[in-house]
Amino acid sequence: MRKAIQLLGIVMLLQGVSGAIDHLAFQPFLGLFLNLFNRVIVSHVDFLAEHALYANLSLATLGVVVAVAADRARPS
Template structure:
């Protein structure tokens, strides 16, 4: 179960980083298929209009938080 959560954290981090690169460069040259946040989430919420870069950075940091939390060993 821990490995699955680590993979989920890694994917969410990659999605956030990909969206951030897309917003900074105007296009995603390498992994454009990871722009899920830019394609599906941001257009549905008017409150995210204008702060797309910050939304993608938050997604990346949330992914890092999940990855870090899943990597911490359990106390015995």
Template sequence: MRKPIAVIGLILTVQGVSGAIDHLAVQPFFGPVLNFFNRQIIPRVDALTGYELFANLLLAAVGVVIMAAAHHRS
């Protein structure tokens, strides 16, 4: 069970970093997949409007915490 949780953490981390890059510049690789949070979730949540960069970085940080927790739990 530890491995799938770590993979979810990795996906969240990659999406958060990719969304931050996409917000600052243009993400040329796998944009629709990697920037799902940035392009689909953030526009639909009014509280995140204006805080897109912070939301993406927070998503990446949550992903790192999940990966660390999955690794530590072994």
């Protein structure tokens, strides 16, 4: 289960960084998957749409926190 949560954290990190890059410039690599958060969620929530760069960077930060927390959790 820890590995699945770590993978989720890494995917969140990649989507956040990719969305930030897409917001600043064009992102050609795996755009359909990596920009899913940026194009589906951020564009439909007015508060996040106004602060898209911060939303994507927050997602990347949260991804790092999730991955590190899953790594430090003790196996049960």
